[in-house]
Amino acid sequence: MVFDPSTYLDGVPFEEIARLRSQSPVVWVDEIPVLGWPAGPGFWLVLRHAEVESVLARPQLFSSAAGATQIRDPATPEALNYVRQMMLNMDPPDHARLRRLLTRSFTRRAVSQLEDGIRDHARAICDRVFTGAGGECDFAEEVAADLPLLALADVLGVPQQDRWLLFDWSNRVIGYQDPDYASSAVFHASDGTPMARQALELRPEPSGDGQMPDPRTREGMPDLYAYAHLLAEEKRRHPGDDVMSILLAQVDDNGGQVSVAEFENMFWLFAVAGNETLRNGLPGACIALLEHPDAQDDLRADPALMPAAVDEMLRWWTPVMTFRRTATASCELGGRSIAKGDKVVVSFASANRDEAVFESPDRLDIRRQPNPHLVFGYGPHFCLGAHLARTQMRALFAEVLARTSSLTYAGQPSYLRSNFQRGVKRLPVTWTA
Numbered sequence: 163m164v165f166d167p168s169t170y171l172d173g174v175p176f177e178e179i180a181r182l183r184s185q186s187p188v189v190w191v192d193e194i195p196v197l198g199w200p201a202g203p204g205f206w207l208v209l210r211h212a213e214v215e216s217v218l219a220r221p222q223l224f225s226s227a228a229g230a231t232q233i234r235d236p237a238t239p240e241a242l243n244y245v246r247q248m249m250l251n252m253d254p255p256d257h258a259r260l261r262r263l264l265t266r267s268f269t270r271r272a273v274s275q276l277e278d279g280i281r282d283h284a285r286a287i288c289d290r291v292f293t294g295a296g297g298e299c300d301f302a303e304e305v306a307a308d309l310p311l312l313a314l315a316d317v318l319g320v321p322q323q324d325r326w327l328l329f330d331w332s333n334r335v336i337g338y339q340d341p342d343y344a345s346s347a348v349f350h351a352s353d354g355t356p357m358a359r360q361a362l363e364l365r366p367e368p369s370g371d372g373q374m375p376d377p378r379t380r381e382g383m384p385d386l387y388a389y390a391h392l393l394a395e396e397k398r399r400h401p402g403d404d405v406m407s408i409l410l411a412q413v414d415d416n417g418g419q420v421s422v423a424e425f426e427n428m429f430w431l432f433a434v435a436g437n438e439t440l441r442n443g444l445p446g447a448c449i450a451l452l453e454h455p456d457a458q459d460d461l462r463a464d465p466a467l468m469p470a471a472v473d474e475m476l477r478w479w480t481p482v483m484t485f486r487r488t489a490t491a492s493c494e495l496g497g498r499s500i501a502k503g504d505k506v507v508v509s510f511a512s513a514n515r516d517e518a519v520f521e522s523p524d525r526l527d528i529r530r531q532p533n534p535h536l537v538f539g540y541g542p543h544f545c546l547g548a549h550l551a552r553t554q555m556r557a558l559f560a561e562v563l564a565r566t567s568s569l570t571y572a573g574q575p576s577y578l579r580s581n582f583q584r585g586v587k588r589l590p591v592t593w594t595a
C-alpha cells in the first residue's frame with residue numbers, strides 16, 4: 163500500500179504508516195508490479211526520525227550513487243550512469259566539488275536580488291487572482307504554479323517567456339506515474355525565444371500506446387538538453403547576473419571550470435527540484451490553512467508568526483515523501499540486518515510525524531518550536547534551494563492572507579499519482595476579500 167503510487171490519489175496513508183512506525187523503525191516493503199512496471203527487489207523503508215538522520219548522515223554506507231536516489235532502479239546500466247552525472251546522485255568526494263561551486267554561486271548579491279524578485283512575483287500573481295470582493299480560484303493552478311517557475315527562471319537566467327518549458331519538463335519527470343502529467347505540453351513554441359523554438363523541435367511525442375520515452379534518460383529529455391546547451395553557450399558568451407552565469411564563470415580547486423555537460427545536468431536537476439517541490443508545497447500549505455482556519459486568523463493577526471508557520475506547514479504537508487539510498491556494506495539499522503546492495507528508502511512523510519520528536523504530530527501548530535523537520539533532507543545533500551523555497555512560501559502567503567479574510571474549500575482537491583512527491587493537481591478555493 164505505501165509503495166503503490168495509486169494509493170496517493172486518495173492522500174497519504176498516515177494511519178498505516180504510523181502503525182508501521184510504532185512496530186519498527188525500519189520495515190521491509192515488497193515492490194509489487196504497479197502501473198505496468200515489473201516487480202522490483204523490494205526495499206527497507208526507514209520510518210523514524212533518528213534512523214532517517216542516521217542514514218542520510220552516512221553517505222559512504224548509504225550511497226546516493228550506487229543505485230541513484232529513486233525507489234525504482236534505473237532501467238539499464240547506461241541509464242544509471244547517466245543519472246549519476248547529477249549532483250543529487252553523487253557521493254563524496256565527487257559531490258563536494260559541484261556542491262561547493264554551486265554554493266559559491268549563490269552570492270549574497272544574487273540571493274538578495276532573487277528575494278526581491280520573488281516578492282514582486284508573489285504580488286503580481288495575487289494582483290491577478292484576488293480582485294474584487296471575493297470569488298473562487300484553483301489555488302494549485304492559478305496561484306501556486308507560476309511562482310516557482312518565475313523564481314527558477316531568475317535563478318537559471320532563463321528568459322521569462324520560456325518559463326513554462328520548465329513546467330512541462332518537471333511534469334514529465336515527476337509526473338511520469340500520472341497520465342495527466344506524463345506527456346505535459348503546455349508551452350507553445352510561438353510564445354518563446356528562438357532558443358526555445360529550436361529546443362522544441364526535439365520534444366518527444368507519446369507513442370501509439372500513449373507511452374513517453376523514459377524521462378530519466380538523456381534520450382527521454384532531448385528538448386531540455388538542447389535548451390540547456392544553448393543557454394550555457396549563450397551565458398558563456400554574454401554572462402548575466404543570474405546564479406548559472408556566476409556558476410559558469412567559477413573556477414574549481416584544480417583550476418577547472420564547470421563543463422557544458424555538467425551544466426546541462428545541473429540545469430535538469432534545478433528545473434525539476436526547484437519547481438515541482440514548491441508547486442506541491444504551496445497548495446499543500448494552503449490545504450494546511452484550509453483545514454485549520456484558526457491558523458489563518460492567527461497569521462492574519464500576527465504576520466510575525468509567518469517564518470515558523472511556513473516551516474510547520476512544510477512539515478505537515480512534506481512535499482517530498484521519500485528518497486532512496488543503497489547500502490554499500492552489510493550493516494544493522496533500527497534492529498534490522500541490511501545486506502550489501504539493499505535499497506534503503508527514507509520516509510520524510512513518516513519521520514516528520516514521528517511522535518518521539520514532534521508532540522501531537524498530526525496537529526498543525528504554527529508556533530511549534532523547535533521544529534526539526536526533515537522536509538529538505540539532512541546531511542551532505544541537504545536541499546540547496548531551502549532558503550529560496552522558504553522565501554517563496556513566506557512571500558506568497560503574506561500576500562494571500564493580507565488580501566483575504568477567509569479561505570475555504572470550494573471543492574475536492576485532486577492529488578498526484580506518485581509515491582515520491584505529495585502532489586496537488588487541483589485545489590478549488592473560495593476566498594473573501
Ligand code: HEM
Nearest residue numbers: 249250435436439440443481485538539543545546547551
Ligand atoms: C518545498 C520545496 C522543496 C523541497 C521539499 C525540497 C526537498 C529536497 C530534498 C529532500 C533534498 C535532498 C535529496 C537527497 O537527500 O537525496 C533536496 C535536494 C536538492 N534540492 Fe530541494 N527542495 C525544495 C526546493 C528546492 C528549490 C527551490 C531548489 C532550487 C532552486 C532546490 C534544489 C535542490 C538541489 C539542487 C538539491 C540537490 C542537492 C545535493 O545533491 O547536494 N530544491 N531538496
